[in-house]
Amino acid sequence: MDQADIPALLSRLSSDEDAMRKMAVFKLQSSINDPAFADAFISSGGLNILRRLIMTTGGNTLAYSLQSLSRLLEVDMGWEIFEAAGAGELVERVVELIVTHPLVNILRGAMSILVAIVSHPQSSRGAIKIPSNFGFRALKPAIAVYPQFFEMVVSQLNSADHALCANALMLLNALMRDAISDTGKSDTGKVAGTGEEWPKFIKRLQDLGVIRAAYILMQSSALQDLAHPLLEFQALTKVLLKKWREVSVDLEKPDHRRALKGLHLSSAPERKEHYGNGSRVEELAENGKKGSRRHNPEKWRRLGFVTESPAYEFDETGFLGMMDLTDYVRKYEDGFQKLLLEQSSRPLHERCPFARSSLAVTMILYDHFEVDKSDVEDAKNYLILDGMKNYDKVFKPLLLQWSRLHGASLQAFFRLWKATGATRDDFEKVEELVRILVEQVVGQAPRTKDVSEVEEELAEFEYNRLRELQMELLELTFEDEWGQHLLQVREELKQEALHFVKEQRVRCLLQGAWFPKSVQYKSSMDNGYQNGPRSSKTSWRFVKLSHNRRWLHYADFPSPTTKDPPLDDLGEKLDVGSISSVLSNVSAAGDDTSSISSGSTLRSPSKTQKQNPTKITIMSFVPVEDDKSESSKRRQVERPILTLIPTSHSLASDWLDGLLMLLSQTPITAETNKLLALAGEYGLKIRLLNVRLDDGYGGPPEGAGVVPSREGLDEDYYYEVLPSRHARLPNSIQARVGFPEILG
Structure with a gap:
């Protein structure tokens, strides 16, 4: 609409006919968000007419009038209507x-x-x-x-x-x-x-019900129209949490004093308490008979506070910590009283400090949702919303269920305390486990996951799995701090583990083993036996590696003997140096679903091969005459020279990988590879146990870098430089993971 039409528009807006006013204000709402038009409209006295329409009309005329004023305010004009x-x-x-x-x-x-x-x-x-x-x-x-x-x-x-x-x-x-x-x-x-x-x-x-309604909206699929106001509500929730934390607990304030008093009364203080020895109970009872009303000397410590001045223990969490603590007691009063009664029967150092645990959980949730970073993160989230629709990365509806998350996490704290047999000295360790639990369950929960499912998962998360996660995080932490050094240590441990496993496998060959020469087994196709006569007796072959590891000795026997035969009784022998390769249908995954050779060749078996017994075939190059050639020439052909049929997968793994490692080749079975990984990881963890937490963090030791005085010295001196393969590792770490100190 042109600015020249404003007088006519104002005339129609002031008309006594509702239809004319309705049409005029309908056109007004589509034009008033133009700043030039809005300025001319206000200069012509249009605000008074618009105000009169809002005050007196109804129906669509009123709706269009309200929309017109709203759009006028959106362009930051028309505020005079609220000042007149x-x-x-x-x-x-x-x-x-x-x-x-x-x-x-x-x-x-x-x-x-x-x-x-x-x-x-x-x-x-x-x-x-x-x-x-x-x-x-x-x-x-x-x-x-x-x-x-x-x-x-x-x-x-x-x-x-x-x-x-x-x-x-x-x-x-x-x-x-x-x-x-x-x-x-x-x-x-x-x-x-x-x-x-x-x-x-x-x-x-x-x-x-604001929080409940916003929580439902945040989990719904109708986020396209509600994304920005919901994100602002989430940001305001963080602002409120931060503001409550900044409120100091002051017993001079009546509501703060009432909250602590209610906490004390909810703990059922009238019940008879045990403080670890009967004399203390008798003393209190005796004082009660005399009429003296002495306060319980452990009034607050029995609730899990460190001292008898609880207000000071809220310094870190502020009033937010008190809110979480009192809210939990109000919701779970029976469980709270049972917990205190159960803890009172234990020695003091084994009791789980309820109040301290609650405050720790408050800070775990506070850090998890990054409440202190709300301003910066909210600005980033608004940019993300403008460029994408991946709401799961932006919205955290579980933040709106703070109280329920605190209660479920606190109960998980008590469960882990009991499961680990923790004492007061282990409080920080249990706290770290709960922190990992919250990161895993709450942090990995999708936007649409209901809080009840999260509560259930927090209550049922297995301690062993949590411990594995903790070790993985610890390993990642060390990787970040000492990645280059750990890579070097891991490589050395890998070689040590390979040498250890090779020695173990070769010792199995040195000890010798019995192998059947033929195997009778049932087929899934019929009720009989295949691969040999059904009633024949199976002969056995004993194979043993010589002490110098150069010969494989073997001989056939009707049946295994009680005592293994010595090398002198083994008439056949095979030169280890003549072995070209070792073939087997032993699976790398631990079953018989694929064939493996010493060259790491996987052969897909047929249905018939899947039913065949496990075999280890030792190959060698054998000279043969080529009759097809004009001049008779001898050529080398790889043929099997010895076949072993292990009676178990463990025996197959020992001998197959033992033979491969004897030939300086890589082991291929899952059992051996698992043993290698286990030996390497345990070696690393044992060495890391000797590393202090402050190594690499605390800077150089005291006195490091100080130039010694040259007073009293002449020029008759020399340096002795000792080379070291571990020169890149800090001295303190070298000493604790088994490396010598660098001297020089």
């Missing part, structure tokens, strides 16, 4: 529409206007003449008239209209942000719009 006389009546009218009006298109426009009023910056377009007309305090008179306002706004979060739902969430975000900001407070520290302190106002919204 009658601004309070206009705000009250908008609040009234939200509370009483059922039409969606009217509710959308009304909420959009209130979002602009509450979140309007105080420095926009210069100083505001009447600051109370903006922010949370601008709604105070209207909310006093319509106290059900908050309840109605929260109820719109369940609306099927996504735009209305988004506007309602944006309004709640604006109210919360203004309430917890410094500009939203009065001189007494209370929220200017409600007359109450911000924690009480936030709790009021929580009691109306």
Whole structure:
């Protein structure tokens, strides 16, 4: 619409005919977001007409009027309408529409206007003449008239209209942000719009179901229209957690004092306590008979605090830690009392400190969700939302279930304490296990995973699996810090393990073994036997490696003897140096599904081969005459010279890899490779146990780098340089992983 048409437009907006007003305001809403048009509209007195339409009309005319004002505020113009006389009546009218009006298109426009009023910056377009007309305090008179306002706004979060739902969430975000900001407070520290302190106002919204509604929306599939307000709500949740942590626990404050008193009373202090010896109980009973009301000397320590001054132990977690602690006790009061009763029967050093554990879990969750990094991360997330739709990386709906996560994680803490048989000195170790558990279960949970499933997984996560994860993380930590050094150590350990396993396998050959010469086995095709006569007796072959490891001696016998025959009784022998290759159908995976040769050749077996027994075939080049050649020439042909039929997979692994390693070839069976990996990993872990945590972190030792004095020295001296293969390793690490100190 052209600016020249504004007088005619204003005339139609002021008409007494509703149809003409409706058409005029319909055209206005599509043009007013043009700053040039908006400026001309305001200069011509259009704000007064627009205000009158909002105050007096209804239906679509009212909806279009609200939308026009909302779009005008979006271009940061038209704020004068809330500074002129009658601004309070206009705000009250908008609040009234939200509370009483059922039409969606009217509710959308009304909420959009209130979002602009509450979140309007105080420095926009210069100083505001009447600051109370903006922010949370601008709604105070209207909310006093319509106290059900908050309840109605929260109820719109369940609306099927996504735009209305988004506007309602944006309004709640604006109210919360203004309430917890410094500009939203009065001189007494209370929220200017409600007359109450911000924690009480936030709790009021929580009691109306804001968090539950936002949690459902964040897990839904309708995120395209709600992404930005939901992300802002998630950011505000982090801001609130951070703000609660910054509130110091002060027993001079009545609510803080009541919270600690309630915690003490919930622990059932009237029950008879045992402090580790009967004399103490008798002493307290004796004092009670005399009428003296002495306080329990372990009033707070029995609840898991370190000292009898619990307020100081909340320094790290602040009021957030107290909230989590008291909330858990309120929800699980029976379990809390049973835990204290069970712990009281144990020695003091074996008791799980309940309060200290709760505070530790609070900080684990605080660090996991990176609450302190909220401002920076939120800015990155907004950029991610603009460029992609992978919401699982951005949204963390479990953050909104903080209380339930704290309770489930704390119960997991108690379970791990009991499973590991921990003592007070092991507290940090159990804390680290819980941290890994939270990272694994909560951190790996997809966006749509319900909190009840997360609670169940936290309760059932196996300790052995958790321990494996801890060792993997420890290994990654060492890799990051000492990756180059560990690579060198691993290579050396690999060679040591290979030498160790080779010696073990060759010793099996030196000891000798019995092998059947033929095997009878049942086929799946019939009830008889194949590969030999059904009633014949199987002969046996004993094979043994000579002490000098140069000859394989063997001989055939009717049956195995009780005592293994000596080498002198083994009439046949085979030169190890003449062996060209070793073939076998022993599988690298530990079954008989593939054939393997010494050249690491895998041969896919047929169905018949799958039924054949395990065989190890020793090959050698045998000279033969080539009759087809014009001149009779001799050529080398590889042929089997000895076949072994192991009676078990373990025996097959010993002899196959033993023969290969004897020929300086790589072992190929899964059993041997597993043994190699096990020996290497255990060797590394044993060496790492001798490395202090501060090695490589704490800098040079005291006195390092100090140039010695040359006083009293002449020029008659020399240096002796000792070369070392481990010169790249720090001295302290070399000494602890088995390497000599570098001298020089």
